Each structure stands twice: as structure tokens, then as C-alpha cells.
Amino acid sequence: MTIKNHLRTLLYTGLLTASFGLTSCEDYLEKTHESTVSEEDAFKTFRTFQGFTEELYYCLPDHAHCYWQNSFNWGEDEIISFGKDYFMGYKIDLGDFWGWQSGFDGWGCCWMDGSNVSSTSTDRMQKKFWPLAWYGIRKTNVGLANLDKLINATDEERNLIEGQLYFFRGWFHLMLIEYFGGMPYIDTVLSASEPLSNPRLSYQECADLIAEDLRRAADLLPIDWDKTTAGAATLGNNQQRINKIMALAFLGxxxxxxxxxxxxxxxxxxxxxxxxxxxxxxxxxxxxxxxxxxxxxxxxxxxxxxxxxxxxxxxxxxxxxxxxxxxxxxxxxDWWMGSGWSLGPQFVGSNQSGETNSTLFTPTANYVNYFGMANGLPLDDPDSGFDPEYPWRDRDPRFYNDFIYDGVQTIENLSALSADQRDKQKIQYANLYTGGNYRDEVNESRTGYLLRKFTPLAVNYYDQGIRDYGDALTIQIxxxxxxxxxxxxxxxxxxxxxxxxxxxxxxxxxxxxxxxxxxxxxxxxxxxxxxxxxxxxxNSEVRRERAVELAYEGFRFNDxxxxxxxTVYPYNIKTSQEFDRVELNTDDPTQSRVANWREEEILRRNLSEKHYWMPLKTNDVTIYPEFYQNPGW
Structure with missing residues (x-):
């Protein structure tokens, strides 16, 4: 196979302008023409070499905004998706881990793979991890192989270039092994004239090589580019440039x-x-x-x-x-990237207003239970003070920040509601008790909770904050x-x-x-x-604290x-919270009283040992024997 991979223009205007096509793993690793200018000119100065290097930033996937509605929370035990069978979270629940690949009806919803991929566009939908990781690794190796051509640069500038390259090479490999297990560690520019034979290493063998790269990066890079001479040219705009703290964080x-x-x-x-x-x-x-x-x-x-x-x-x-x-x-x-559709508005009252949009992802009751009491104890601790008649009292403050629970006011401007909406439909407060009008399984909550961590109260149809969605609201994970x-x-x-x-x-x-x-x-x-x-x-409290603090940020699946x-109970189930509302306190919903507090299992994932690693692409594992498939797939 040949790769259609030629960088058409090498400019330093903060970004490298380029275009390329990507197909399979073999293509990513093949030798290519890296630019249309001579290597001496491309790598001679800090300005041109940094232009070459900055394309690596545009190889970073945007896991939170990869599609109109995405699911980077892959099922696990924290969230349930319904209504769209092409979401990766839905596929994970079914044990269909092939779904990360675009060839398995991914519809572009998974940030890991896609057929339309670019390292230089500003289209978030073209930022897919699998192809861009291999491309990025090759690019780092090309850069490291050409460091000797950087002759018009200070020691500081040379360290900045080298540190970024080592960081990205380590980071891309780390992301690969996190999902797929031990992989070949590509630390040279591979030749198209020689057959591929790089063996898959064990996870820890790869980790040792990654550690060498990230340690080098940490030792070469500054804490803050704004405090460097080279960084003065982009003063105030360096916060995302790779630095010592980033390298140490990923090394750890x-x-x-x-x-x-x-x-x-x-x-x-x-x-x-x-x-x-x-x-x-x-x-x-x-x-x-x-x-x-x-x-x-x-x-x-x-x-x-x-x-x-x-x-x-x-x-x-x-x-x-x-x-x-x-x-x-x-x-x-891009401008719409900030919208984060599936992260954001819960389309409060959407079924009553006749809107066609619906809540696609809702927190599971079993996961919400990790949010213990303000006294630091888990709900099931006999000394916690949790009262099932007043389940919203004295909870961890992050519970109130992250969730809409029964009785919470969901519309900021109550005067925007008509008398009918106030009195008959009763949509101004979240009616999440069993049988409540916020428990519609198609448009609202299947579990008794809604997610509010990533959006302000005004983002709903009645306050019309939904009109600002994508303009005034910017979400990033x-x-x-x-x-x-x-x-x-x-x-x-x-x-x-x-x-x-x-x-x-x-x-x-x-x-x-x-x-x-x-x-x-x-x-x-x-x-x-x-x-x-x-x-x-x-360790049980460490796991619970990670569940609470990092909730819905995409960490749970890998944790x-x-x-x-x-594959272990109770981490493989999803439940709903069922209860009857006895008394609603609109002034302070934490003091509302309920009865018949209980949980019901609504889904159980039947996963096996093979699901601890994602399956590799069939086309890729047939390239050469040393690049073999993960067990069970």
C-alpha cells in the first residue's frame, strides 16, 4: 500500500498548513515525503522547526466533541445511553468493543477512529485517535532524526523543540497501550524498503520506553513558556504548549x-x-x-x-x-466545538414543549450513590447519617453541583412560563420521582437523575439559553x-x-x-x-473519590x-432510583421528603476477560505476524 501523505506547504504562522489522507496501520508507518521544502530549510531555524512541530498539537483527539452527539463516557457504571444504538457507550453495554472502529457503524461518534481524518484542519470531527497517533509518532521520529539540522537556534530553543517531540512520542504510545495493551514502540523513522517486523512488547516494556521519552521531555521543557525568551513571541498564548508539568503528569x-x-x-x-x-x-x-x-x-x-x-x-x-x-x-x-451537545443541556421540559431533541445520557443511580455525605462517609457506612426519607440532605457538595435531583428548580426565569406550564404541566421543578413527568424514558430521565455538571441552569428551552449553545457556552474536558x-x-x-x-x-x-x-x-x-x-x-475510598471528583470526564472506563x-459485580450493573415524593420543599429541595426509597436494576453488562483490552483492526493485525490480535478477539 502507498500512503497519500505529502505536506504541501511548510509555514510558521502558529500552525503548520498541510493535508493528508490516512488508511491503515501499515500506511501510517510507511516512509513518506514529509514536506515540499528541503530538509535543510525545514529544520534549520527554531521558527521553521516549531512550525513542523506544531502540527502534532493538531493530532490531539477531541474526545468530548468528536460528533454532534458523542459518547466518550463508554457505558461503564456511571451513565446510561438510550435512543441511539450507534453510540460507543451503547456498544460497550452490549460488549461490542469492535464499535470503536469506523467500519463498525460508528457514524463518527467515537473519537478513536474515522474515515475522514486530518492533522491540520480545524474540524473537530476529523480528529480521530488511531490514525493520528501513528501519524504523530512518525512525525516525532522525523523531527528527532533531523535535530542536527537545527543550526540557527539557541540552547533554549533547541530544548523546546526536542522536549515537545519526546513528549508527543511518549504520549501517543501511552494512549495506544492504555486501550490496546503492549504495542510496538516505534522510535525510528521506518523505511518503506524493509518489511515491518516491530514486535508487540508487554505493557510494562512499553511503559519503560515511554518513561524514557517523558522523562527527557520533563528535563528539557520549562514550567511556563511565557517565562522563556522563545515564548515571548506568543506571550499570553502559551498555556497549551507542552511544558515540564505536563510531561511529569503523564510520566506519573x-x-x-x-x-x-x-x-x-x-x-x-x-x-x-x-x-x-x-x-x-x-x-x-x-x-x-x-x-x-x-x-x-x-x-x-x-x-x-x-x-x-x-x-x-x-x-x-x-x-x-x-x-x-x-x-x-x-x-x-472550531466554533461549534464548544457546544458539547451530549455534555450539555438536558433539554429540560423538552417533551412538554414538543421539541424533538431528548436527553441521550443520564447518570445511573448506582453511580450517584458514590457521592456520599458531607461528613466524608460513604452512604452505606452505618455512621454516615444517610436518611432514605430525606435522601438529599447533607450530601457531598459535589452531588448538588453535578446532578439534577427531584425537586430541583430547572428553569432560571420562572416568569417565562405560561400559567398552563406552571399549573398543569408542572415543569419548573424536576419531577424525578417514580412516575414523574421528568421520568419519560424517551426524552428525560430513565434513572431518576439528570446531569448538570457541564452546563449552567439557563441552558434549557424555556430560558432560551439553548439559543446560545455553541456561541456563549464553551465546554471542554x-x-x-x-x-x-x-x-x-x-x-x-x-x-x-x-x-x-x-x-x-x-x-x-x-x-x-x-x-x-x-x-x-x-x-x-x-x-x-x-x-x-x-x-x-x-483503596475503596481512593476509587470512590476518583468516581466523585472525576465523574463523567471520561476516566471511569479505563479506571x-x-x-x-x-466485569465484576456491582460495577457491571446500572440502576434507577425509585421513590415516591411525599413533600416537596421548593425553597430547599434538600429538605424534601420521599417514601419507598429503592433501586431497580435496569441493565447488566455481560462482559468477559477479553473486554479488558480493545480489539485491534483486523486489517492491521494481518500486516505481519508480530503485530497480533488481542486475546479473545
């Missing part, structure tokens, strides 16, 4: 994933944490957090009053969300944010150094301290001492996989 994640039960089982046959890798992860995260906590970085946890700034901005002149907490994001590709780093440090330190009170050498923050940092921000009490004396008990819990 790489080690923690390599030390997790699934990856340790794939590599060494043990279904437990690998303490050595966890120690490396904890040490790396400690290096990062020491810089953050000493004020040497531009990153900090966002206070809870501005928590929504991490995820969206509304009517703020197209300001991008993320604030000081976003470490690594994809570019904002980070690939990495600071809260995740604290949580990964907690997990790594505990499982690497042996207990909840362990810490990385020379770092004062213990594993439980890191969890408490996140809880304190939200106004939740510290982890109770009954969960810190035993590592298994503490359950790496913990070897994807």
Missing part, C-alpha cells in the same frame, strides 16, 4: 498505569499492584506537586465557588474553560487536570509505599493527605480513620479496566 500516570492490576497481569501474570512501578509514580507526582505547592507553577486547584470554570464558561466572550486546574487539553478546533494528579499520587503512594499514611521520600504529603486536599476544596470532611488502617479499605473491575 504512565508509571501508575503500568503498576495497576490489569497491566501487571498482562506483563507479569499477577493481578495485584506492582509496588515498584507505583513507587516510581508516587515519586514523579511528588516532584510535580512540590513545584505546585511551593508556588513555582501556574497551576492550582480551583476554589469550589468557581468549580464550574474547570468545565465550562457561559457568556464570557468565548473564554476557554479550565482555569488554573487544566494541565493538558486538546485545541479548540481536560485530558489531565490537577485534581487527578493529587488522586493518582494518593493511589500510587499508598500502593507503592504500603499504607494510607505513606508518602514519597522527601515529600510531606501522605496518600490520605492528597485525598483530603480534594475533599477540603469541596467542603467534604477528611477520609475517616476507619478507612486508613487497612490498604484495601483505603475500571486497570483495576480489573470492569
Amino acid at each position: 500516570k504512565n508509571y501508575l498505569w503500568a503498576g495497576s492490576p490489569l497491566m501487571n497481569y498482562e506483563s507479569q501474570g499477577s493481578r495485584t499492584y506492582n509496588a515498584d512501578y507505583c513507587k516510581k509514580a508516587a515519586d514523579t507526582f511528588a516532584e510535580l506537586l512540590e513545584l505546585v505547592e511551593s508556588g513555582q507553577t501556574q497551576y492550582a486547584l480551583v476554589d469550589f465557588d468557581h468549580y464550574s470554570d474547570i468545565f465550562y464558561t457561559y457568556q464570557q466572550n468565548a473564554m476557554n474553560p479550565g482555569s488554573t486546574e487544566a494541565i493538558f487539553q486538546s485545541p479548540m478546533y 481536560s485530558w489531565m487536570r490537577l485534581a487527578d494528579v493529587y488522586l493518582m499520587y494518593a493511589e500510587a503512594a499508598a500502593n507503592g509505599y504500603g499504607s494510607a499514611t505513606s508518602s514519597a521520600p522527601g515529600f510531606s504529603l501522605t496518600a490520605v493527605d492528597a485525598i483530603n486536599r480534594i475533599r477540603e476544596r469541596a467542603g467534604v470532611a477528611d477520609v475517616n480513620s476507619k478507612y486508613t488502617g487497612n490498604l484495601d479499605d483505603f 475500571l479496566r486497570r483495576w480489573l473491575l470492569l
Whole structure:
């Protein structure tokens, strides 16, 4: 096969202008003409080499906005999708993991693959991971092979170029093995005159090579481009350029994933944490957090009053969300990308208003149950104080931020409602009790909850905030944010150094301290001492804290996989919350009283061991024997 892959113009205007076509894995790895200008001119100066390098940023997939309605939350136990059988989340529920591939009726809904892919367009729908990862890896190798041609550059500029290239090579490989297990590690420019024979390595063998690249990147890159001489040319617009903190964050994640039960089982046959890798992860995260906590970085946890700034901005002149907490994001590709349809409005009252749009994804009751009490205890703890007659009382404040529950006001401007809508249809408050008009399975909630984490109250048909959707509302989900780093440090330190009170050498923050940092921000009490004396008990709180803090941000699928819990009850079920409303308190819905509180199972996923890894493309695994299919597929 030949690849139609020629870069037509090499310019440095902040982006590389290029176009190419992509087909199969073999095509991505083939030797190609990388530009229409000479290598001496392309790589001679920092300006032209950076132009070459910046195309890599446009190889980043946008997992949250890859389609008109997307499903980057892939089923798991946190959300249920219905009405659209081509969503990847729906396919995951059925065990159809082939659905990530565009050839399996993906309709473009999955961010991992597509037939129309471009590394240089501003069309978010063309940012598909599988083809762009292989293309990006080749491009990094071409750049690294030509570093000697960078003769008109300072040491700082040379380090910036080299650091970015090593980061992207490591990051693309990390993303590949996270979903597919150990892969070939491509660290040279492959020749089209020689047959492919690069073997699949074990997960941990790949992780070791990724670690070398990310460590080099961290050592070469600055904390903040704005504080470099080279970065002065784009001062104030460097927040997404690869830096030391990004490299350390993914280096730590790489080690923690390599030390997790699934990856340790794939590599060494043990279904437990690998303490050595966890120690490396904890040490790396400690290096990062020491810089953050000493004020040497531009990153900090966002206070809870501005928590929504991490995820969206509304009517703020197209300001991008993320604030000081976003470490690594994809570019904002086009104007409509900010809309995030399936993330956003719950189309409140859509069935009553006659609109054809509907809520496609709703939180499951079993997942909402992870949101415990403000006193820090899980709902099922005998000392939690949870009262099934007043189930909305004294909950973790993130519960009120993330969900619409029964009795919550759903329309900001009540004067916009007609008398009929107020008195007969009763749509101004979420009627999510069993039989309520917000429980319509086609247009509203199947589970008794709606998601509000990613949109303000005004985004509904009655307040007409829906008209601003895509213009005034900008939603973005980070690939990495600071809260995740604290949580990964907690997990790594505990499982690497042996207990909840362990810490990385020379770092004062213990594993439980890191969890408490996140809880304190939200106004939740510290982890109770009954969960810190035993590592298994503490791990249960680590998992619960990740479920709460990172809810619906696309982490859960891979977390359950790496913990070897994807196929295990109760992580394989989805439930609805059933109850009768006894008394609605419109002034304070947390004080509303209910009766007959119960859960009902509405779906059970019948997954097996093979589902812990995604299937590779059949066309790709037939290229050469060493590139074999994952077990069971």
C-alpha cells in the first residue's frame, strides 16, 4: 500500500498548513515525503522547526466533541445511553468493543477512529485517535532524526523543540497501550524498503520506553513558556504548549498505569499492584506537586465557588474553560466545538414543549450513590447519617453541583412560563420521582437523575439559553487536570509505599493527605480513620473519590479496566432510583421528603476477560505476524 501523505506547504504562522489522507496501520508507518521544502530549510531555524512541530498539537483527539452527539463516557457504571444504538457507550453495554472502529457503524461518534481524518484542519470531527497517533509518532521520529539540522537556534530553543517531540512520542504510545495493551514502540523513522517486523512488547516494556521519552521531555521543557525568551513571541498564548508539568503528569500516570492490576497481569501474570512501578509514580507526582505547592507553577486547584470554570464558561466572550486546574487539553478546533451537545443541556421540559431533541445520557443511580455525605462517609457506612426519607440532605457538595435531583428548580426565569406550564404541566421543578413527568424514558430521565455538571441552569428551552449553545457556552474536558494528579499520587503512594499514611521520600504529603486536599476544596470532611488502617479499605475510598471528583470526564472506563473491575459485580450493573415524593420543599429541595426509597436494576453488562483490552483492526493485525490480535478477539 502507498500512503497519500505529502505536506504541501511548510509555514510558521502558529500552525503548520498541510493535508493528508490516512488508511491503515501499515500506511501510517510507511516512509513518506514529509514536506515540499528541503530538509535543510525545514529544520534549520527554531521558527521553521516549531512550525513542523506544531502540527502534532493538531493530532490531539477531541474526545468530548468528536460528533454532534458523542459518547466518550463508554457505558461503564456511571451513565446510561438510550435512543441511539450507534453510540460507543451503547456498544460497550452490549460488549461490542469492535464499535470503536469506523467500519463498525460508528457514524463518527467515537473519537478513536474515522474515515475522514486530518492533522491540520480545524474540524473537530476529523480528529480521530488511531490514525493520528501513528501519524504523530512518525512525525516525532522525523523531527528527532533531523535535530542536527537545527543550526540557527539557541540552547533554549533547541530544548523546546526536542522536549515537545519526546513528549508527543511518549504520549501517543501511552494512549495506544492504555486501550490496546503492549504495542510496538516505534522510535525510528521506518523505511518503506524493509518489511515491518516491530514486535508487540508487554505493557510494562512499553511503559519503560515511554518513561524514557517523558522523562527527557520533563528535563528539557520549562514550567511556563511565557517565562522563556522563545515564548515571548506568543506571550499570553502559551498555556497549551507542552511544558515540564505536563510531561511529569503523564510520566506519573504512565508509571501508575503500568503498576495497576490489569497491566501487571498482562506483563507479569499477577493481578495485584506492582509496588515498584507505583513507587516510581508516587515519586514523579511528588516532584510535580512540590513545584505546585511551593508556588513555582501556574497551576492550582480551583476554589469550589468557581468549580464550574474547570468545565465550562457561559457568556464570557468565548473564554476557554479550565482555569488554573487544566494541565493538558486538546485545541479548540472550531466554533461549534464548544457546544458539547451530549455534555450539555438536558433539554429540560423538552417533551412538554414538543421539541424533538431528548436527553441521550443520564447518570445511573448506582453511580450517584458514590457521592456520599458531607461528613466524608460513604452512604452505606452505618455512621454516615444517610436518611432514605430525606435522601438529599447533607450530601457531598459535589452531588448538588453535578446532578439534577427531584425537586430541583430547572428553569432560571420562572416568569417565562405560561400559567398552563406552571399549573398543569408542572415543569419548573424536576419531577424525578417514580412516575414523574421528568421520568419519560424517551426524552428525560430513565434513572431518576439528570446531569448538570457541564452546563449552567439557563441552558434549557424555556430560558432560551439553548439559543446560545455553541456561541456563549464553551465546554471542554481536560485530558489531565490537577485534581487527578493529587488522586493518582494518593493511589500510587499508598500502593507503592504500603499504607494510607505513606508518602514519597522527601515529600510531606501522605496518600490520605492528597485525598483530603480534594475533599477540603469541596467542603467534604477528611477520609475517616476507619478507612486508613487497612490498604484495601483505603483503596475503596481512593476509587470512590476518583468516581466523585472525576465523574463523567471520561476516566471511569479505563479506571475500571486497570483495576480489573470492569466485569465484576456491582460495577457491571446500572440502576434507577425509585421513590415516591411525599413533600416537596421548593425553597430547599434538600429538605424534601420521599417514601419507598429503592433501586431497580435496569441493565447488566455481560462482559468477559477479553473486554479488558480493545480489539485491534483486523486489517492491521494481518500486516505481519508480530503485530497480533488481542486475546479473545
